[in-house]
Amino acid sequence: MTSVLTDEKIPNNVNLGSDKRLQRALEAWQPQFIDWWKQMGPVGWQDRDIYLRTAVSVETDGWAHFDYVKMPDYRWGIFLEPKQEGRTHGFGDHYGQPVWDEVPGEFRNLLRRLIVTQGDTEPASVEQQRALGATAPSLYDLRNLFQVNVEEGRHLWAMVYLLQTYFGRDGREEAEELLARRSGDADKPRILGAFNEPTSHWLSFFMFTMFTDRDGKYQLSALAESGFDPLARTCRFMLTEEAHHMFVGESGVQRVVKRACELMKSTGDPRAAGGIDLPTIQKYANLWYSLSLDLFGGEVSSNAADAFAAGIKGRYKEDRYDEHKLVGSHVAMDVLEGGKVVHKDIAMRNALNEVLRTEYIKDCQRGVERWNKTIRDEGVTFELTLPSNKFHRQIGMWAGTCFTPAGEMIDAATFAARRGEWLPNEADEAFVKSLMRPVYEPGKMASWIAPPLKGINGLPNEFVYVRP
Numbered sequence: 001m002t003s004v005l006t007d008e009k010i011p012n013n014v015n016l017g018s019d020k021r022l023q024r025a026l027e028a029w030q031p032q033f034i035d036w037w038k039q040m041g042p043v044g045w046q047d048r049d050i051y052l053r054t055a056v057s058v059e060t061d062g063w064a065h066f067d068y069v070k071m072p073d074y075r076w077g078i079f080l081e082p083k084q085e086g087r088t089h090g091f092g093d094h095y096g097q098p099v100w101d102e103v104p105g106e107f108r109n110l111l112r113r114l115i116v117t118q119g120d121t122e123p124a125s126v127e128q129q130r131a132l133g134a135t136a137p138s139l140y141d142l143r144n145l146f147q148v149n150v151e152e153g154r155h156l157w158a159m160v161y162l163l164q165t166y167f168g169r170d171g172r173e174e175a176e177e178l179l180a181r182r183s184g185d186a187d188k189p190r191i192l193g194a195f196n197e198p199t200s201h202w203l204s205f206f207m208f209t210m211f212t213d214r215d216g217k218y219q220l221s222a223l224a225e226s227g228f229d230p231l232a233r234t235c236r237f238m239l240t241e242e243a244h245h246m247f248v249g250e251s252g253v254q255r256v257v258k259r260a261c262e263l264m265k266s267t268g269d270p271r272a273a274g275g276i277d278l279p280t281i282q283k284y285a286n287l288w289y290s291l292s293l294d295l296f297g298g299e300v301s302s303n304a305a306d307a308f309a310a311g312i313k314g315r316y317k318e319d320r321y322d323e324h325k326l327v328g329s330h331v332a333m334d335v336l337e338g339g340k341v342v343h344k345d346i347a348m349r350n351a352l353n354e355v356l357r358t359e360y361i362k363d364c365q366r367g368v369e370r371w372n373k374t375i376r377d378e379g380v381t382f383e384l385t386l387p388s389n390k391f392h393r394q395i396g397m398w399a400g401t402c403f404t405p406a407g408e409m410i411d412a413a414t415f416a417a418r419r420g421e422w423l424p425n426e427a428d429e430a431f432v433k434s435l436m437r438p439v440y441e442p443g444k445m446a447s448w449i450a451p452p453l454k455g456i457n458g459l460p461n462e463f464v465y466v467r468p
């Protein structure tokens, strides 16, 4: 039986009991994590029964166990995909050589930085979303929020496992720092910008899980290729959980879009009827998409080149490519030169952030096309679009230069004057927040969102996902 929770203190498939030093270190960190969860995790609801899935193994057909659980009792565990014997480096300077089971000294700092940066995003998002339980549009959505939150907690465990196992004292210190930084805090902020923006309402939550969790998918996919085998195996399993987070985002926005269309047809004015109109949805997509593009880092990056050369961070699905060393190859991309956009060849290794971002953009585009299909199916004429990758950037080559959503360069004054047409303004934010009233009756939905197509784990929409 794989779907049974063991009675170990920390559920795991890494034979934790055989490494007493590590087990003690993690058992010492566990109460600190629970303290952090109670202090910075969801506000309220901690003593309620929530219908949650818990990872209990890595078997594809039985990895998750669904049941009611109180969040502080959630069994956060450590699960790595099984080791593939004989696995070799799939890219970079060590291509074809056996992968590493220990951290190579020369890449220790680079690896630690990557693991800490990934790890920091996990508790950050829980902190960003902590107040949302007060305004959930349904019990179904409330449960999905908490599912995402507990799994981000597990992802933090996954990164802390790597730090504690492979990085000695530094790793233990980093594990504590991960619980000490706070999203949006002036003195001790989270590491990445998008993880310090508040997720102040449910439209932003859905956009976050659509666009920002999807960045997570691409970062984890690149790390899942790593020649540091424990990192690769950890990230592969995290991707299994991540898929649900993006489903919450994409289907959440899709339901808001559907409701907007229904209200447009019945009343002509979604806002007056308690919905969110499509142009406002577009502005929030512009905001969260552009914030998420920043997470991939600079367009031309020597860090990306170093991590690839070292065999630590690869490309999305590296085995789709024929060439895995990328020495002497180039890619043509837009760059800013002398205040102008020019298209030119960049050394491939230096362009790898942009290569990963390009895969991400295609994936986002597929989601937007599904939203547009919903709009067409409703018989409404409107098209949602992704803005240009140069629009509203704060990191990388395009930061500091202003562009329209269509990608046309404009001066800062024009951008400032038109900003409120493209990004949520204060009135939009106030309006969306005014709609955020909780609906906790089983099966009922708030006015601004359509019901889901189906419930969780084959259950109906009116299932009591959170017990009163």
Ligand SMILES: [Fe+2]
Residues within 6 Å of the ligand: 122, 151, 152, 155, 216, 242
């Ligand atoms: Fe995560």
Ligand SMILES: [Fe+2]
Residues within 6 Å of the ligand: 152, 213, 216, 242, 245
């Ligand atoms: Fe996630």
